[in-house]
Amino acid sequence: MTISFDFASRHVFVFGGTTGINLGIAHAFARHGANVTVASxxxxxxxxxxxALAAYxxxxxxxxxxxxxxxxxxxxxxxxxxxxxxIDVLVSxxxxxxLAELNQLSSNGFKxxxxxxxxxxxHVMRQAFPYLASPGASVINITAPQGAIPIxxxxxxCAAKAGVDQLTRVLAMEWGVAGVxxxxxxxxxxxxxxxxxxxxxxxxxxxxxxxxxxxLGRLGTSEDIANLAMFLGSSAASFISGAIIPCDGGGAIDxxxxxxxxxxxxxxxxxxx
Ligand code: HXC
Ligand code: NAP
Numbered sequence: 001m002t003i004s005f006d007f008a009s010r011h012v013f014v015f016g017g018t019t020g021i022n023l024g025i026a027h028a029f030a031r032h033g034a035n036v037t038v039a040s041x042x043x044x045x046x047x048x049x050x051x052a053l054a055a056y057x058x059x060x061x062x063x064x065x066x067x068x069x070x071x072x073x074x075x076x077x078x079x080x081x082x083x084x085x086x087i088d089v090l091v092s093x094x095x096x097x098x099l100a101e102l103n104q105l106s107s108n109g110f111k112x113x114x115x116x117x118x119x120x121x122x123h124v125m126r127q128a129f130p131y132l133a134s135p136g137a138s139v140i141n142i143t144a145p146q147g148a149i150p151i152x153x154x155x156x157x158c159a160a161k162a163g164v165d166q167l168t169r170v171l172a173m174e175w176g177v178a179g180v181x182x183x184x185x186x187x188x189x190x191x192x193x194x195x196x197x198x199x200x201x202x203x204x205x206x207x208x209x210x211x212x213x214x215x216l217g218r219l220g221t222s223e224d225i226a227n228l229a230m231f232l233g234s235s236a237a238s239f240i241s242g243a244i245i246p247c248d249g250g251g252a253i254d255x256x257x258x259x260x261x262x263x264x265x266x267x268x269x270x271x272x273x
């Protein structure tokens with residue numbers, strides 16, 4: 001069975017969309033005809049993403065903005081709206097992660113992750129609403145298994161992503177009356193990503209430990225996540241809102257938790273410096 005998507009003349013905005021999983025989502029929508037806007041902090045990432053996405057022939061626009069800066073986020077949406085009009089699909093996926101036991105976390109270390117993941121999601125949601133197609137827009141937050149599963153050395157990420165999950169559910173209720181759907185995708189371990197480089201056991205791309213633990217027997221790909229994002233962004237998902245949907249090979253608890261805790265033990269055992 002094939003599902004074909006057609007996003008021609010649709011405007012898809014991916015915040016944090018210049019590398020990794022989120023860039024994979026931007027590619028998928030661009031490949032299926034959408035005008036795509038990507039935004040992130042680093043100019044070089046924005047430039048590279050725009051150059052790569054231009055290959056599909058539809059419109060591409062890049063904005064440099066930090067999700068921690070409420071006003072900059074607002075300017076990014078205003079500029080993108082001027083370029084491509086109302087936003088049909090909004091993906092919010094900027095995030096930060098590192099392994100640290102709570103007793104080793106400074107106040108700023110905890111704050112920086114909550115600021116990017118949770119407050120950043122709030123900024124994106126709060127500033128985007130006037131620019132969303134209403135009715136009809138689909139909002140997709142990128143969360144993580146940490147939002148639901150407590151994992152040692154990830155207190156900052158667990159707290160932040162749990163907040164993202166609840167924001168998603170509340171906004172599905174508040175924005176449902178405006179015809180705007182709000183969902184979240186919770187990826188499992190995804191190969192060749194910054195998240196896995198930071199959290200995989202041997203510090204290698206796609207550590208052997210986690211691969212064996214995923215019930216479906218492989219790491220995920222950015223394409224797996226992009227397929228779900230396109231489904232959620234399409235009319236095929238028109239009655240789905242407020243859902244936190246795992247895309248994790250069948251078992252986030254069985255794979256992600258042991259992977260991260262093994263990586264943290266290995267990091268702690270390494271001589272300092
Ligand atoms: C303890 C740390 C630390 C570490 C940083 N900090 N790294 N503390 N252990 N390894 C502390 C710093 O000491 C500092 O506190 C504070 O965090 C802010 O650090 P900065 O480097 O100044 O912050 P900034 O430059 O804004 O960078 C933010 C960042 C960075 C989160 C630290 O890593 C980043 O930009 N990451 C974006 C990319 C990323 O993480 N991608 C992966 C997403 S994967 P003090 O007190 O010293 O000032 C994901 C889920 C994966 O989210 C799930 C897989 C299954
Ligand atoms: P990534 O490549 O580091 O992607 C993060 C993106 O967000 C980049 O485009 C980055 O670009 C941007 N970004 C970071 N901080 C930002 C900020 N303050 N303001 C604006 N943009 C910012 O990471 P990834 O591994 O692909 O993860 C992507 C998403 O998937 C995250 O939400 C993560 O929590 C989630 N996730 C990943 C995995 C995994 O296996 N990798 C598993 C579960 C969930 P700049 O550096 O240019 O800002």
